[in-house]
Amino acid sequence: MSGTWQDRPMEFRRLTGALGAEVLGLDPAAPLDPTDTAEVYTALCRYSVLLLRAPDLTPEQHMALGRAMGEIEVHSFFPNLGSGYEHVTILDSADGGTASIWHTDETFLPHPPLGTITWAKEMPSYGGDTMWSSTTRAYDALSNHMKSYLEGLTAVHDFAALTELKARFGLATYERYGEEVLQGRRTTHLVVRAHPVTGRKGLFVNPTYTTHLVGLPPDESDLILGFLYRHMIKEQFTWRHCWRQGDLVLWDNRSTMHRVIPDFTERRLMHRVSVVGRPE
Ligand SMILES: O=C(O)CCC(=O)C(=O)O
Numbered sequence: 415m416s417g418t419w420q421d422r423p424m425e426f427r428r429l430t431g432a433l434g435a436e437v438l439g440l441d442p443a444a445p446l447d448p449t450d451t452a453e454v455y456t457a458l459c460r461y462s463v464l465l466l467r468a469p470d471l472t473p474e475q476h477m478a479l480g481r482a483m484g485e486i487e488v489h490s491f492f493p494n495l496g497s498g499y500e501h502v503t504i505l506d507s508a509d510g511g512t513a514s515i516w517h518t519d520e521t522f523l524p525h526p527p528l529g530t531i532t533w534a535k536e537m538p539s540y541g542g543d544t545m546w547s548s549t550t551r552a553y554d555a556l557s558n559h560m561k562s563y564l565e566g567l568t569a570v571h572d573f574a575a576l577t578e579l580k581a582r583f584g585l586a587t588y589e590r591y592g593e594e595v596l597q598g599r600r601t602t603h604l605v606v607r608a609h610p611v612t613g614r615k616g617l618f619v620n621p622t623y624t625t626h627l628v629g630l631p632p633d634e635s636d637l638i639l640g641f642l643y644r645h646m647i648k649e650q651f652t653w654r655h656c657w658r659q660g661d662l663v664l665w666d667n668r669s670t671m672h673r674v675i676p677d678f679t680e681r682r683l684m685h686r687v688s689v690v691g692r693p694e
Pocket of ligand 1: 530532544672673674684
């Protein structure tokens with residue numbers, strides 16, 4: 415264990431049986447040395463979601479934290495902080511930026527982000543929690559029959575699937591959304607993928623971007639995906655976080671899905687930095 419903050423060793427306190435740990439003894443606003451970075455990355459892979467406190471985090475510090483983990487992305491369609499800060503995405507409920515449908519980030523890309531670091535800048539006085547589910551725990555709990563059935567299946571993930579969701583659920587449309595749809599961003603991924611670090615198998619489908627399972631009749635694909643989506647969000651695979659201003663959450667995009675609970679009316683403003691996915 416290393417000790418960069420107030421001479422306390424870094425500690426990880428588990429938050430639920432499924433996923434999530436609070437990180438103690440690390441100031442995420444201070445530059446991370448390689449030992450701390452490696453410890454945080456290993457913990458991220460192990461616990462899937464990490465919670466830290468950073469009440470006064472600046473965009474520079476936020477980007478530096480992301481860069482400690484890898485290359486950081488300019489998000490494909492969400493707005494960002496602008497010149498020099500394009501890597502810091504803004505999710506502002508005042509502009510409809512509330513991601514309330516379960517998803518794994520940008521799975522329409524061949525290499526979706528490996529992780530995301532979100533900072534709560536302004537929170538409503540109640541509501542607006544975020545939930546994460548462990549896709550590895552969900553996989554583990556499937557029957558052996560279902561595991562065999564899913565092995566080797568692939569699924570299509572399509573950015574344009576958002577178009578229907580936007581119409582049905584009244585989600586916000588951003589300036590760059592139309593351009594992105596025209597790019598035809600769509601790819602296939604294995605339904606069951608092994609995590610590149612832990613080797614644990616997890617389910618890699620989500621209700622936002624996955625359209626269908628390749629090679630199956632549409633009704634069978636819909637039935638299986640519907641079953642998996644209900645299964646993946648069972649309470650025992652999830653953690654629900656009630657944010658305070660200044661909370662910072664890192665999630666492993668390879669072993670989780672998440673959603674925001676849209677039960678608030680006051681402004682909810684988040685800054686987020688995502689780390690580009692690597693070929694696995
Ligand atoms: O606002 C949040 O808590 C999470 C936002 C989200 O779903 C995302 O950044 O992909």
